[in-house]
Amino acid sequence: MTGSLPNDRLIKEMPKIDLHVHLDGSVKPATVLELAARQGLPLPAGDEAGLRPFMQVEEGQCGSLRQYLGTFGFVLQFLQTAEALEQAACEVVEQASGHNCKYVEVRFGPQLHLHNGLSLDEAIAHVIIGLKRGEQLYGVKARAIAICMRHHSFAVNSEVIEAAARFLGKGLVAVDLAGDEAAFPAAAFRELFEIARQRKLPVTIHAGEAAGPDNIYEAIMNLGATRIGHGISLREDPAVLALVKERGITLEMCPMSNIQTRAVTGWSSYPVRHYYEQGIAVTIHTDNMTVSDTNLTKEYGILADIFHFTASELAAIVMNGVEAAFLPDAEKQLLKQAYIRDFHALGIDVQHAQT
Ligand SMILES: [Zn+2]
Numbered sequence: 212m213t214g215s216l217p218n219d220r221l222i223k224e225m226p227k228i229d230l231h232v233h234l235d236g237s238v239k240p241a242t243v244l245e246l247a248a249r250q251g252l253p254l255p256a257g258d259e260a261g262l263r264p265f266m267q268v269e270e271g272q273c274g275s276l277r278q279y280l281g282t283f284g285f286v287l288q289f290l291q292t293a294e295a296l297e298q299a300a301c302e303v304v305e306q307a308s309g310h311n312c313k314y315v316e317v318r319f320g321p322q323l324h325l326h327n328g329l330s331l332d333e334a335i336a337h338v339i340i341g342l343k344r345g346e347q348l349y350g351v352k353a354r355a356i357a358i359c360m361r362h363h364s365f366a367v368n369s370e371v372i373e374a375a376a377r378f379l380g381k382g383l384v385a386v387d388l389a390g391d392e393a394a395f396p397a398a399a400f401r402e403l404f405e406i407a408r409q410r411k412l413p414v415t416i417h418a419g420e421a422a423g424p425d426n427i428y429e430a431i432m433n434l435g436a437t438r439i440g441h442g443i444s445l446r447e448d449p450a451v452l453a454l455v456k457e458r459g460i461t462l463e464m465c466p467m468s469n470i471q472t473r474a475v476t477g478w479s480s481y482p483v484r485h486y487y488e489q490g491i492a493v494t495i496h497t498d499n500m501t502v503s504d505t506n507l508t509k510e511y512g513i514l515a516d517i518f519h520f521t522a523s524e525l526a527a528i529v530m531n532g533v534e535a536a537f538l539p540d541a542e543k544q545l546l547k548q549a550y551i552r553d554f555h556a557l558g559i560d561v562q563h564a565q566t
Contacts, residue, residue: 217515217522225525226553227312227507228532229496231415231440231463233358233389234319234338236499237306238286238299240266246289246298266501268471276421276472277391282502291327296334297341304345304353306500310507313553314536314546317342318356318387321374322367331374339382352546354384354537356415359403361390368403376410384537385413387440388430392421397429404434413537415440415463420474424448431460438463438535443474445491446482456491461535465498466513467505484518487528494532526554526561 217225240259243266247254256262265285273279290299300317307315321334329337335357342353357375359368375386386407388400397418407414416430417440424444428451430436439445442462445452455462464483475481487493495514497505514520514528533547554561 215522216519217525219512221522221557222511222515222525223508224311225511225522225557225559226529226550227310227511228494228529228536228550229307229312229315229507230438230461230494230532230535230537231465231496231498232303232307232315232317233499233502234296234299234303234317235283235286235290235323236502237303237317237497238266238290238501239302239306240501242298242302243286243289246295250289250292250295252289267504268502273471273473276393276474279468279472279502280391286501287323288326290324291329293329293333293337296324296329296337297344300338300341300353300355301345301348303500304342304349304351306506307353308345308349308351311553312351312507313549314352314354314533314538316354316356316384316537318358318389320358320360320371320389322360322363322371331370332377335374335378335383339378342382355382356385356387356537357383358387358389359400361388361392361395361400363390365403368400369406372403372406372410372412375407376412379410379412380539385415387415387417388434389417389440392417392426396422397426397434401433408435413437415537417441419444420469421472424451427451428454431455431458437461441465441469441474442486443469443482446485452489452491456489459492461492461494461531462486463494463496463535465496465503466510467503468498471503478513478517481518483514484520487520487524492531492535493528494535495528496532522559523561526559529554530561 240262324334414435415438416436418426418430420441438461
């Protein structure tokens with residue numbers, strides 16, 4: 212089994228992990244219908260199919276990360292109450308459980324949910340409540356990551372870091388930087404992530420998605436990132452690639468999203484196999500289940516079908532994710548054992564897999 216190509220059933224059944232999934236990009240259209248009705252807000256369409264164009268990028272129609280990010284404004288208007296945040300967070304866990312995900316880190320920009328009177332701390336608290344509810348209902352361990360937005364001021368973002376620090380170890384595990392990478396390079400955020408360092412907050416940074424490897428270098432060396440969101444442009448600079456490898460930095464790659472934002476021109480230039488073979492800690496995630504119309508099974512299916520990853524190689528990628536989870540060591544060890552047990556039950560030996 213170890214060297215064999217996985218079939219669809221095996222890909223569906225194997226235990227998975229999602230460390231890079233955005234709350235606002237993963238709200239189900241049916242939930243927007245519900246939330247709009249409950250909140251008395253108007254909708255441009257009355258059914259799920261009619262809403263999809265407002266929540267999803269069209270195949271081949273999205274030209275850039277900036278255009279991709281444009282879909283988020285629509286959903287955010289419905290995510291301004293405690294109840295909505297709890298439901299959306301719980302449902303991300305539910306969706307993950309449908310693909311045998313055992314652990315999920317759900318990220319969101321708490322400052323994007325304050326238009327209806329919630330405070331920063333309330334926004335974070337209600338997302339965590341929703342994740343905990345999902346964890347209990349679906350048996351998927353779930354934690355939150357707070358995002359600073361590139362286009363927000365230092366003052367706004369530093370409040371997010373301080374609020375995140377108050378929830379560290381209480382359902383929140385890290386902070387992130389997201390948004391328009393091309394317009395706001397990583398170097399402008401040194402002072403901000405110095406606060407994260409002082410507060411001992413683990414850091415992941417979106418870098419090398421819509422800009423070059425300089426941002427990846429900056430995120431690692433000056434912003435304290437131990438994980439990089441996407442990192443597609445890494446191959447353009449062998450020195451930065453060597454740095455990522457040496458330091459064991461994890462790449463959170465999101466194939467469907469990376470194609471849609473034109474981080475690469477097509478699958479033939481998608482570097483997942485290249486990075487994997489270089490010994491880089493590659494991991495695979497959904498980014499935005501609704502915006503990208505994806506799920507973990509689909510993403511791993513792409514790796515098997517297009518890049519010919521074997522079952523044991525896919526297992527190694529999953530285990531890279533378990534290793535990179537922002538969890539305390541003891542919890543991570545338990546999680547690791549649970550994954551190994553599940554892989555063994557499917558006849559996949561992860562002992563020999565590259566982790
Ligand atoms: Zn992302």
